[in-house]
Amino acid sequence: MGQSWMHDSSCSVSRSLGVLGENWTFLILREALTGTTRFADFRTALGLAADVLSRRLTTLVQYGVMSQEPYREPGSRTRYEYHLTDAGRELEVVLGALQQWGDRHLPRAEGPSIERRALRTDRPVHVAFVDNLGYEVPWGDVATVRTDAYPKDEAPEAPSQVAN
Amino acid sequence: MGQSWMHDSSCSVSRSLGVLGENWTFLILREALTGTTRFADFRTALGLAADVLSRRLTTLVQYGVMSQEPYREPGSRTRYEYHLTDAGRELEVVLGALQQWGDRHLPRAEGPSIERRALRTDRPVHVAFVDNLGYEVPWGDVATVRTDAYPKDEAPEAPSQVAN
Numbered sequence: 001m002g003q004s005w006m007h008d009s010s011c012s013v014s015r016s017l018g019v020l021g022e023n024w025t026f027l028i029l030r031e032a033l034t035g036t037t038r039f040a041d042f043r044t045a046l047g048l049a050a051d052v053l054s055r056r057l058t059t060l061v062q063y064g065v066m067s068q069e070p071y072r073e074p075g076s077r078t079r080y081e082y083h084l085t086d087a088g089r090e091l092e093v094v095l096g097a098l099q100q101w102g103d104r105h106l107p108r109a110e111g112p113s114i115e116r117r118a119l120r121t122d123r124p125v126h127v128a129f130v131d132n133l134g135y136e137v138p139w140g141d142v143a144t145v146r147t148d149a150y151p152k153d154e155a156p157e158a159p160s161q162v163a164n
Numbered sequence: 165m166g167q168s169w170m171h172d173s174s175c176s177v178s179r180s181l182g183v184l185g186e187n188w189t190f191l192i193l194r195e196a197l198t199g200t201t202r203f204a205d206f207r208t209a210l211g212l213a214a215d216v217l218s219r220r221l222t223t224l225v226q227y228g229v230m231s232q233e234p235y236r237e238p239g240s241r242t243r244y245e246y247h248l249t250d251a252g253r254e255l256e257v258v259l260g261a262l263q264q265w266g267d268r269h270l271p272r273a274e275g276p277s278i279e280r281r282a283l284r285t286d287r288p289v290h291v292a293f294v295d296n297l298g299y300e301v302p303w304g305d306v307a308t309v310r311t312d313a314y315p316k317d318e319a320p321e322a323p324s325q326v327a328n
Contacts, residue, residue, distance in 0.1 A: 007270075008272075010272065010274070010277045011191075011194070011263075011266075011277060012262070012263045012264070012265075012266030012267040012270065012272075012276060012277070013190060013191065013194050013259055013262045013263050013266060014191060014266075015266040015270040015272075016262045016263070016265050016266035016270060017190055017191070017262065018270075019270065020262075021185075021187070021190065023185070026177060026181055026185065027175075027177065027178060027181070030175070030177050033308070034308065063269075063270070064269065065269075087265075087268075087269040089303070089304075090265060090268070090269070090303065091265060092303050092306065093261050093265075093291055093292060093293065093303055094258070094261040094262055094265055095177055096261075096293065096306075097257050097258040097260075097261045097291065098176070098177045098180040098181065098184075098258055099175075099176045099177050099180070100176075101176075101180050101251075101254060101255060101257075101258055102175075102176030102177060102178075102179040102180035103176040104251075104254070105227075105228065105229075105251040105254070106171075106176065106179040106180060106182075106183065106227070108172075108174065108179075108313070110174070110313035111311065111313045112176060112311055112313060113174045113175060113176070113310065113311055113313045113314040113315065114308055114309060114310050114311060114314060115308075115309050115311055116293065116306050116307065116308055116309070117306070117307050117309055118293075118295050118301045118305055118306060118307075119305045119306065119307050120305060121295065123295040123296050123297065123301075124295070124296050125293045125294060125295050125296075125301050125306055126293070126294055126296075127257055127261065127291060127292070127293060127294070128257060128291070128292070128294045129257065129260065129280065129282075129289045129290070129291060130289060130290055130291070130292045130294060130300045131282050131285065131287040131288070131289050132287050132288050132289075132290075133287065134299060134300040135298060135299070135300075136294045136298040136299075136300075137282045137287075137289050139253070139254065139256050139257055140253075141282055141283045141284060142256065142260075142280050142281070142282060142283065142289055143280065143281050143282075143283050144197070144198065144278055144279075144280055145278060145279050145280070145281055146277065146278050147275065147276055147277060147278060147279055149272070149274035149275045149276060149277045150277040150278060151277065
């Protein structure tokens with residue numbers, strides 16, 4: 001994605017995809033969330049062309065998802081590391097939601113290649129809707145409600161409140 | 165995205181993006197989750213070319229995210245409605261995660277255009293990591309652990325366990 005109109009869309013899904021929705025970006029973030037920082041390591045892990053990787057990383061830096069930091073090894077020119085910002089690390093929940101959906105609905109015989117656990121309790125964790133008291137809410141019990149900021153002229157024919 | 169290799173990747177994020185990651189697909193799902201079912205209504209809501217919309221819907225039907233059902237209005241030819249399957253409705257959590265990230269990190273002056281509430285309690289809900297007892301776990305307290313199914317030959321240089 002990344003069409004320019006998406007960046008100022010009234011829909012935050014569109015805005016997010018304007019930054020995150022281009023080919024490869026989610027996989028770059030997947031690598032970053034497992035500790036990859038160096039351009040060459042992203043290339044090796046993803047087998048991605050340098051120019052494409054460079055453009056995607058530039059977009060992520062531009063929108064504050066990653067920060068670019070120079071480093072220099074003895075006898076080498078200055079190169080760059082890319083580190084997730086706090087905003088970038090928050091994307092773990094988005095990646096986690098994509099991962100669990102794929103594990104459930106596009107499974108492999110070998111089973112999931114990673115799992116997530118709570119550091120303090122070692123309990124398995126999943127991604128879900130949670131209320132403001134910290135209790136899980138089944139997705140079928142969640143209503144989507146339009147606010148006053150919902151664009152009047154873009155309103156589709158759907159009802160203004162939908163129970164999923 | 166949608167590169168064919170992604171469909172059998174060992175990574176469920178890649179597999180999910182192989183089905184969901186093409187331009188427009190998330191926005192088609194956004195419309196479907198708010199009640200849009202008819203081809204013409206998706207076109208109107210998204211301003212999307214018919215051939216692109218048709219290809220995206222075909223992929224979603226092919227992978228069991230949506231079902232295609234014929235309908236016929238008096239004096240008209242048979243047309244099709246597209247309904248989310250249970251697998252498709254589960255994507256509400258993925259869209260919700262994208263939405264809340266955009267609302268927080270790519271905000272607009274008008275504020276969020278929609279919000280989610282628990283049907284039974286009317287409490288606001290967000291998307292988060294939850295343990296197997298149904299309690300929220302802060303994303304900084306979640307460890308990503310490789311299973312035996314993690315591909316040995318694809319292992320990047322990242323540690324095998326990373327606290328985010």
